[in-house]
Amino acid sequence: MGQENLAPTQITNIMKRPFSPNRRFIERIGFAGLTATALVTTLPIVGTIVYILIQGAPAISLEFLTSFPRDGMRAGGILPAIIGTLYLALGVSIFAVPLGIAAAIYLAEYASDTPLTRTIRIAIINLAGIPSVVYGLFGLGLFVLFLNFGTSILAASLTLSIMTLPVIISTAEEALRTVPQSFRTVSASLGATRWQTIRRIVLKEALPGILTGVILGLERAVGETAPILFTGAAFFLPRLPNSPFDATMALPYHLFVISTQVPNMPVQIQYGVALTLLAFVLTMNLVATVIRSRARAKRQW
């Protein structure tokens, strides 16, 4: 990230009022303001999570997690939504993880700074910025209609995969770049080819960082609703999907449905679904954080 030269006027700005009598006072007020800002930003996060935990916990039971919805989803469990979300995560792992890591290897190990490489980087930045609902449109146009996959797990996970790709590529590339150059030099001097060096040395060292990226990518995919709205999500299914060409229920879409589309929905079930979704996301976040900090502590270079 860049920094800029200070203009001379900025320096004289400081020089002008170095010993203004109330500058300590101003500093104290300024710091208090910034601290308050940080609190205003972070307290609601804690509040939200604790609140959902408290409200949702009574709804969670073995039956809730392992049975089908009943009475127009107003009772019973959410098993199909949980399984559906797992299937989608599995789909994303199959498509996005190998592709994302390979792309990161290309950018970190092979690509030199050419106009083409810069174009790839701009493309990745753009992929990261495209609104999720536009991914949904794209998935509908390409996978559901053009390739004729129908509204299916396959179409939804392919759509989610492309959306997740930039997250995986950029974190994995960063992880690969932190491996010291000397590792590669030594490996090459022992007669290893470039790919052998990457596979046995670089990838092994960068693994924790790559894993963190993969988990963060999956976390994003698991929580998204808009891309699966018209590519694979089903309002209600009386059974589990049994092929990749079936539509599926999913936790985020289910939460959307029961909080906006179903009248007289017991609020406890809504909080229960929110908590289950949150549990997925928080667990992945926690795992990623633990892997990252453990790898940092263990690192010897």
Add this chain to the structure above:
Amino acid sequence: MEKSLTWREFIVTRAIQASGYSAIVFVTLIFFFLLREGAPALTDVKLSALFSARWYPIEDYFGILPLITGSLVVTIGAMLIAFPLGIGTAVYISEIAPRWIREILKPLVELLGGLPSVVLGFLGILLVSPFLRSFLDLPTGLTAFTGSLLLGGIAVPTIVSVAEDALDAVPRSYREGAWALGATRWQTIWYVTLPAAKSGVLTAVMLGVGRAIGETMTVMMVTGNAPVLATALGSWFAPARTMTATIAAEMGEVANGSAHYHVLFFIGIVLFLISLGVNVAASSVVFHAKKRAERILS
């Protein structure tokens, strides 16, 4: 043995190269398929009708202006909230907070970035909008302002992490120079560190705008979804409808190939171009600044 090794090397290298190019392929594919389904909107609906002020698809009124103003109102509102909070938090984390507080705050903000937008929308319906309705004495709590408030929360993590990176990249010697001149830490932040990180902060804000304008589920759930042309400040406290929410809410119910279907894809093209513009602008600021930084440091 030797030969199979070179072959494998060759194939693997090619596969990796192809994966590297995939990002370009996907962006092109996305644009192509949006065009393919969205361009016919221009023949289905007259251009003047498309940019008119009435969105009522059942009677074939496809004016997308109210949707564009809806997105603008909600996004500008979100940035008014997220900009001070995000930059303030970034400065606090990078310049003031003791180490242990930083270690707590950073993952917390990251966590907010990971919260599914549908969960925020859900809380918006159940908590935020009833509260705003009684607090501000409005006829409904589902307004553009409610959307802005929650979108602000969604844009904050983006702004914090990018701005904090930018502040971190300011060399320590700049700060030491200011301290040596007798500046307080506050003066240093205000007159030295923040100006030096200006371009990174700008990037942060732009990426935040991109994040806010593209957000779908939260705004669809809490803004009331009324396609009314925003003309006055009062529109902020009335129901609104964004481009993203319109696509999400209506795509499920249209017949493939109808005018309505094409227009929804056309809105997708508009959104795609906006995000393209925002991101190219944001990244060119970064590239530009990097070059300058390299020149200074060398």
